[in-house]
Amino acid sequence: MGQGKSQFTEEELQDYEDLTYFTKKEVLYAHQKFKALAPEKVGHNKNAKLPMTKILQYPELRVNPFRDRICKVFSSSNDGDCTFEDFLDMMSVFSEMAPKAVKAEHAFRIFDFDGDDMIGVSDLREVIERLCGPELKLGDSEIQQLVQNVLEEADLDDDGALSFAEFEHIIDKSSDFCHAFRIRL
Template sequence: MGQTKSQFSDDELQDYQDLTYFSKKEVLHAHKKFKALAPEKVGHNKNAKLPVAKILQYPELSVNPFGERICEVFSSSHDGDCTFEDFLDMMSVFSEGAPKSVKAEHAFRIFDFDGDDMLGVSDLKKVINKLTGEHKLNDNEINMLIENILEEADFDDDGSLSFAEFEHITDKSSDFLNAFRIRL
């Protein structure tokens, strides 16, 4: 562990602790996990950027249907590649210590595929298709499901969900916090 610690100054560790929901020890543990994805690259360069394919080797991301999209949302570059700081931010938001409101904000961004700050029909179709995986629903079933979602949560009847409407859904969901979690 001494080798991992030596890559960061005490000030850097303090900054990471201040900017995340992690302790200094957890930051070092996150770096160890990040480094394990590409030791040849990260071992000598704490600022290394890993391609999405490497990040998706992280066990809980590899089985997550939104793994690529999560990387895109948390990446500081447009290609989805991640620096340690991107990875740390991702792990922090998915940690148990992150508040529900922060998790809801990031879940909304992950589901907002077209980036228009609304969850429209096309976004909801993509979410449903990712969630159903190989057990795809037919178009009629998808349209009925979207209709039910909008009937339940689209309070202003504009045919899409705003962040406020989405947050209302997450507030009512008893398992949202458990579902939106990745262990370090």
């Protein structure tokens, strides 16, 4: 077929297809993209692990304000370094085919900076500061007002933080969430 020999067995490709939102062809394409980030390291080693600095060279991650958090959430070692399977999982969740519920679960983990299973005031402040970037430096009172607005809208139990259920409720009301939570292969 002119594609050359795959590093994966047919059984491995089938497993990847079963465990992701990708076809076998898309899995192979994802591996090409992963390999292109560090050809000298991946080469013929399908079990290679790339440092987060290499993963962040992926074009759509490079410009994402949550790039480091994305890598850490999908890293099986929780340090941002990624194996191909970590990378494939990341790309699968960010694909158009991933269901909204799966995207919401991962978005929640990305925004939960302190890892306490709640999106609290400090997490919201971090999200706002990253979304605004250094170009649009908001004052402390402006950030506090935005945090307060989010909590007034989404904190249904008034505990000062968003649980996953509250976060998911807001996501359900957002018609463009799935479009925004996407990275192309």
